[in-house]
Amino acid sequence: MGHDSTSPTTTTKTTHLLLLLHHRHLCFLHKTSQQLDPNPNRSSSFTVSYLINSCGLSPQSALSASQKINLKTTENADSLLTFLKSYGFTKTQIAEFISKRPAFLASDIENTIKPKLDYFLAAGFSVSQLADLPMILMSSLDNRLKPNFELLASIIGDPHKLFMAIRRSIWLLTNNLDTNFLPNVRTLQSYGVPPRYIAKLLVLYPRVMMQASEQFAATVRSIKKLGIDPNMGLFVRGVSVMSGINLSTWERKVDVYKSLGWSEKEVISAFTKGPFCMLLSEEKIRRGMDFYVKKLQWMPSFLAANPVLLCLSLEKRVIPRCSVMNVLASKGLVGLSTNPSLKTLMISEKNFLDKYVIKYQDQVPEVRQAYNRNLGFVGRQSTVVQGSLSAVSSFAT
Secondary structure (H helix, E strand, C coil), X not given: CCCCCCCHHHHHHHHHHHHHHHHHXXXXXXXXHHHHCCCCCHHHHHHHHHHHHCCCCCHHHHHHHCCCCXXXXXXXXXXXXXXXXXXXXXXXXXXXXXXXXXXXXHCCHHXXXXXXXXXXXXXXXXXXXXXXXXXXXXXXXXXHHHHHHHHHHHHHCCHHHHHHHHHHCCHHHHCCCCCCHHHHHHHXXXXXXCHHHHHHHHHHCHHHHCCCHXXXXXXXXXXXXXXXXXXXXXXXXXXXXXXXXXXXHHHHHHHHHHHCCCCHHHHHHHXXXXXXHHCCXXXXXXXXXXXXXXXXXXXXXXXXXXXXXXXXXXXXXXXXXXXXXXXXXXXXXXXXXCCCCHHHHXXXXXXXXXXXXXXXXXXXXXXXXXXXXCCCCCCCXXXXXXXXXXXXXXXXX
């Protein structure tokens, strides 16, 4: 006969454990509140208790929030919680909302919070999105939020992308856009940057658009002098990269590339083709160059002409694809070389999977192992590639 897993002894132990945990929880609150305030009073303890029991905050979040608000009564706070629930906020969202801006518990709901929530919900934002951005409700609706939002919407258009931009930089809604943002937009327009690329820069790198206008204008001038066409997406990518690095970082990256065989002219050329190569860590640059030069025998000059290769993940993309092509070449199913072409490395994951893995996996089971990184890649055994695209396009694509 098996024994009952919920025996009296087990139940007693569980009860004692729960009592011990509860006692420790109370001691933690008491001890931490004493650390925050050597002379804790009833109202601070009352606030912490309310934040935990009514708002759903964790003890640590409640203690942190209690430094920003001190409740004497719960009348207004209770009304806010009821109000948020009526708008569809979940318990988790309310806790997040309050933890980020506890001062809302004492705010004027009808005149301060409700009009702003109504405005953004009507504009297409969801409750979950607004719960994630309570900070926007601190600014004036008529003087700041509404005019900023309408301006941003006129540039970006798509509501989802608009939310992405605001989430990345709340300053877009809370700051005066006349100071730097609008002058920066006009700078890009004066160079002929298409509206879609201005919108793209704003969505992906909103803080770049909030830089001091003089600094931003100097960056744009520099990118233009390098010869990048303002009508191309590369132009705003170059602006975003150059805005994010200082002179010493730029010089350090140039030195790294020169030590690996590039000339200074090739570094500049690489930047104009793939600006993000200047944001890579020194370790990633060296590992990438080492693999392509030693394993694939591609010349440094070829990599300078195709800097996007250095941005690819060796472990997740390059090596698995090289291994797949190696297996297929050994079975005579693709060209004689054991190297992939540049195109093979650059096509989408789905296209590569369909064209080289799924197509052959029944005939050559090893191809799936290679794709799943269970096979190693030795490298190319033939002659060095001299840098032209045709020289490395040995596989049928």
